[in-house]
Amino acid sequence: MSDFLMPSLGADMDEAVLVEWQVKAGDAVHRGDVIAVVETAKGAIEVEVFEEGVVEELYVPVDTTVPVGSPIARLATQASVTPASHTPAEPEAAPNASVEADWQPEPSARPALEVSARTEKNDRISQTPTTPPERLKASPLARQRAARTGQSLADVTGSGPQGAILAGDLTSAAPQAPAAAEPKGKKSHAGFNPAEMRKAIAAAMARSKREIPHYYLATAVDMLTATHWLEAYNADQPPEKRLLMSALIFKAVAKVLRDFPEMNGYFQEGTYQPSPSVNLGIAINLRSAGLITPALMDADKLDLAQLMTNLQDLTRRARQGGLRSSEMTRGTITITALGERGVDSVYGVIYPPQVAILGFGKVSSRPWAIGDALAARPVMQATLAADHRVSDGHRGGLFLDRINQTLQDPEQLNQPAHQESES
Amino acid sequence: MMNRDELRTALIEEITRVAPDLSADEITEEASLRDDYDLDSMDSFNLASAIHKRLGVNIPETDFARLQSLAQLMTYLEKHPA
Structure with missing residues (x-):
């Protein structure tokens, strides 16, 4: 038997409003099941359970504000299941979230709940x-x-x-x-609170700049081959099967990250732990509401078409609601691609406890030396901001250069996923 | 085949579905979907997919990249019916 706690859903989030239970007492739950929906400044998030078991009691009624770390339900679990082992590099999202025992059984008595009505x-x-x-x-x-x-x-x-x-x-x-009259489904859980989101971004970014000694690198990437490859690929595809350049770039990053563990993981309590999985935090602009960086999970194991499908799905859920708690907390690096809005280069601020953020600017026609001659080529600025406690500029430079090299061979990025994972 | 008004209605529905923060009455025919309404490349991808699904028109990527406004989309779809 264990208490299921309100998980932390990212740096500096200290409470959330439970808006929907998707289970009731007596229901069996499995690892990865969504048991509840909570509303946060970053929109509605689906809370997953990471244990096998049976729901014994729901402690918290709908529309209750619950602090992170407070028990929300009691599960009867099998003793053999040790949820912590599934996630060896679980990040601690915020310094004050020491209660981020997230989905671990908490045998202690249930502390008093700080319940406040949504007034x-x-x-x-x-x-x-x-x-x-x-x-x-x-x-x-x-x-x-x-x-x-x-x-x-x-x-x-x-x-x-x-x-x-x-x-x-x-x-x-x-x-x-009333909300209860709305059709059930992800679309009904999109609410963002821009003011709260701004505060959360401010807190996370201020902490990053206070604690993380960033170093910054940039390189220009010749995108001629990638651009031609993408045009040829998309010319044969109906609209729903086409790829965005972002998908190609993210695929290259995920592939290269396997060889650069010092860019992919978490720095917590004075030590760095590389992550065995590659979960790309993607900076997604919410138009008027702010910014959110949910993770494209296990991006290194996806082939290009699947990565594009997952990216589309992630973007849709980020904007309309329905992100999962794991996607909010388990990014292992962040990518920001501001080129979309015409920016040539972007130097990111690392999202703690991650240790690196990559930035990709717009692809634009630039003078480019080829041998002794000049030619106009589509060029993109790739930048890296990384944590100097974990890596040095030399490794960072190799990392950027490898991304550059990988983008010169797009066909190789289009290998089926199973071959990828064997290499 | 849809007339221009029907095309407008269908396109506005799909645009506001792709970008739910836009309301139908604020979309004008001449405004740039990208610059005025902040549609990004993922939104454009979704819009092209939606047009394909709803109207049966597979707009090649090279053509779609040139269609910047509602008016241009309507004109293109009049010339290229399903």
């Missing part, structure tokens, strides 16, 4: 009508809800930054359409 939503609603802004700002979930309930966003006073309407504003404004 803040009501507090946010201003009774005085305000002039609707020129372009209504509203979160994706708020728009979905408004469309479903037939509410006009113009009638709602937003509580987000610059008056952005959050889903919570709508729920309170339209009690005749």
Whole structure:
């Protein structure tokens, strides 16, 4: 028997609102099952269980704010299952989250729960009508809800930054359409809290700059071969089977990372532990709401087409809700690709407890020396910010150079996954 | 075959599905989907897939890259019906 604790869902997240139970007492659960949905500043997250067992009791009613590390359910588990062994390099997400015993059995008595009703939503609603802004700002979930309930966003006073309407504003404004009436599914769990998300990003990034001695490297990558290869590949494919350049780049990174363990892991309590798996944290822009870096799990084991499918799925869930707790906490390195927005190069801030972040700028036509002549080539700046406590610039340089070399041979990146994992 | 108004309606539905933070009434025909509405390459990928699924038109990537606005998409789809 063990208590299942509210997991930490990333650096500096200290509480979450439990919004849905997906199990009830008596249900059998298996490793990887989603048992609950929680709402955080980063949107709705599906909480997974990492043990086999039977749910004995749910401690926490829906719509309760629960601190990270507090028990939320009791599981009857088999003693033979030791969940910690599945995740040898489990990161500790935040310094204050020492209770991040996450999914480990906690035999101690259940501490008093700090339960607070979700009253803040009501507090946010201003009774005085305000002039609707020129372009209504509203979160994706708020728009979905408004469309479903037939509410006009113009009638709602937003509580987000610059008056952005959050889903919570709508729920309170339209009690005749309670959340329970929504169709079950991932789409109904998208709420972001931009102000809280900004605070979480601020805390994680400030901690990073305070604690991690970053060093920075950059290299220019000739993308002619990769660009031609991708054009040829996509020309034969229907739209839903095409690849983005990002997928090719992420694949190259995942492949190279296996040979650079000092870039892929966690620095915690003074020691570095490389990760056996390669989980690429992908910086995904949430438009008005902020930034989130969920992990593309086991990216080194995916072939190119599967990686693209998973990336598409991850992006969709990041923006509409439905990320899993493991994806929030188990990134082993982060990649930011700001080239999309026309930036030539981006120098990232490491997401603790990771030790490296790669940045990829836009692919643009540049003068490029070939022998004694100049030619115009599509060129991309690749950058690395890495933790000097763990690696030195020399290794970092080799790492970037290997990514560069790997991108010169795209066909090799398109090998089936099983051959990949044998190499 | 859809007329221009039907195409507009269908495309706006798919665009707002790809980018749920946009509302149908704020999408104008001439605005750049990428620059004005912040659609990124993943959004474009999803939109091309959605057009293929809904309208049966497989827009080649080289053509799709040139279609920047709702008006351009409508004109292209009028010329290239399924």
